[in-house]
Amino acid sequence: MKTTRPTRSKNNLLTITGYFLVGGTKARCLFDSSCEGIIMSSEFARATGIHMHKLPEPIGMQQAFQGSRAKLYYTATTDITIGQRTYTETFDIANIDYYDVMLGTPFLRRVKTNIDFNGLGSIVPSRAIAPTSGIEMFNRKERRIISSVRVSIQLTKDNFTHFRSQWKEKYADLFGGIPLELPPMREVNHRIKLIDPDKQFNYRLPKCPEALRAQLHAKIDHYLKAGWWEPTSASQAVPMLCI
Template sequence: SPLQLAITGSRGKINRACFVKVIHGACSNKERYFDILNIDRYDAILGTSYQKDFGVLLDVSANEVIYKTNPTQLIFNTKEIPTPKKKPALLVRKTPLSTYGISHSRFVKDKVLASPKIGRLATVNFTRATEPSGVKIVKTVHTEICQDDPLMPASLAVSVQDTIIDRLRDKWMTSTKDLWGPRPLKLPPFREINHSVPLIDENYRPTSRPAKCPEQFRQAYIDKINTYTEAGWWQRASVPAAMPMMPIPKKDNRIRTVVDARQRNDNTHKDVTPFPDQNVIRRDVARAKFRSKLDQADFFEQIRIIPEDVGKTAFATPFGTFVSLVAQQGDCNVPSTAQQLMMFLFREIIGRFAHAYLDDIFIFSDILEEHEEHLATVFDILRQAELYLSKDKMDLYSKSMICLGHVIDDNGLHADEDKLSKIIAWKEMSTVKEVQRFLGLVQYLAQFFPNLSTMTSPISKLTQKGQPFELRLSPE
């Protein structure tokens, strides 16, 4: 069923529910119906039906929640709770004037309840005192929540856990050096999934064009050619036609080589392999307490091309023509082949505690010990498949990670600040393609923009066929 909170743009969906016995303060042990959903920072939301059944009073002026009993009342004093996760103090309030005809007293805080051992919830049982002017605490029961050791302060528990996780990270970085160290200069093995180039017209020859290289990339280009030919990934070849290869700089001062394969792609049967739902991946990762992310180094080039299609990969550089024995950047079907390989290798664990999206692998768990087991399983699969990782992009036990264009941390899912900055800095648009690019970026972050369709409708009309381009509104 749909969920709509009382805030603009709120949306969600309830897929599960349960019945739970509630013992809360002076409330009786009664089974209640609860919807299960994601709510940020809170453990539970108690609605008006709950408040009616248990006689709950909301004193907004005093910032108090009062549980009425006869003749006592149990109060959470939320003045002392700046955020929902802070431990509340339980206060006992003397009987008001309207009940016993005596002067009303302010709060009396029991010293036992101020103990640092208390978790985020405490249950106190009351009976009426002999004197009608007050209450008597017969038994106090402290219920610890989210703390493994009830005698350990929360701040110390977090510090200890961080120390343990730091050691686990070091352990994994040491034990997986064979996966992220220098990539072996040899051909990757043929696996269950390999790449092919299914041409529509086998006799078609693309138009040859000169390959260019900016002077600042010249030496890096030559070094890459030497490395790849030595490893056997590329081979020099005399071919009747070849597609130009372009060097593109990376952030780490290396170059990525991309083949301008547009003509060949037009002559290729398209692979329409379905890709995983990115929203499902992000939700699974965001819900977990422990999260890790792995990135495969030059992933496409770790995939073999079937021998009979190697001759179809011919490409030209300023330093000669070559064919490739590994998958190429620019081939329209390589992403589909890569995703097929990931889904096959991780078929037993996809959706359980891992997701794979092209070269990104996400591992998620709710328990530390389980996360250790899950990491070991993923690393074993990568070893058996002889797939290698990027050391700089290994994010184990992540506090904050980029997950498919969004940010995930302990507070949930957030928009990537870089993408928000691009939207804010977007210049006034003058063509339909610019409008389409802008709308594409905004729609990618749609869940973070309430009433987005209302804001984008004036410029969305400009993309309709036959609509004259007349932009009267700025992107803001």
């Protein structure tokens, strides 16, 4: 007799994550009570310039599936800010996907975390720390975090319809056709740390498939007509995306 795997809703598959400052840079963090380590992505460490220390001997790490193992070669010590408190923590460096940092059981116990799966889920480190929820809303001037300490957040289809209408009205200039004018100025709310600001990158000449050349020429003509691009010559140039 054949059996099928049950289909789970997206809400039931949501993990408890958040964006927090790690080493002065906003990082996507996963709160994982099944993990016995405090792990940082090697890509995140290199991109942000966090100094890594090589271990005298590699340390084996057993993963959840039998026979699945990894080895740790580096660690890094840096600050992490959760709520209104900053901690100095030692991270194991590993190749992890999708997340920048995984905060396992040792860290959750250190900050005396309460994990609440009522609604979409929230995490409350302690009463002395501002609670943090996985739901985050951003606007142009400030970053608001919705918390569910005493009141659980229950979203329905009507809520999503209401939010969708609000966002479409607020950001009407981002929807619809592409006007032949530059978009309004917006506040830059992020920064990119360059490890070597003097480094020059050499790029290969771009090639466009024959089937897409008509679309490419139409796009170039559109951008030139709008004044977003202008023809020029240069020794090298970074491919640009005009939003």
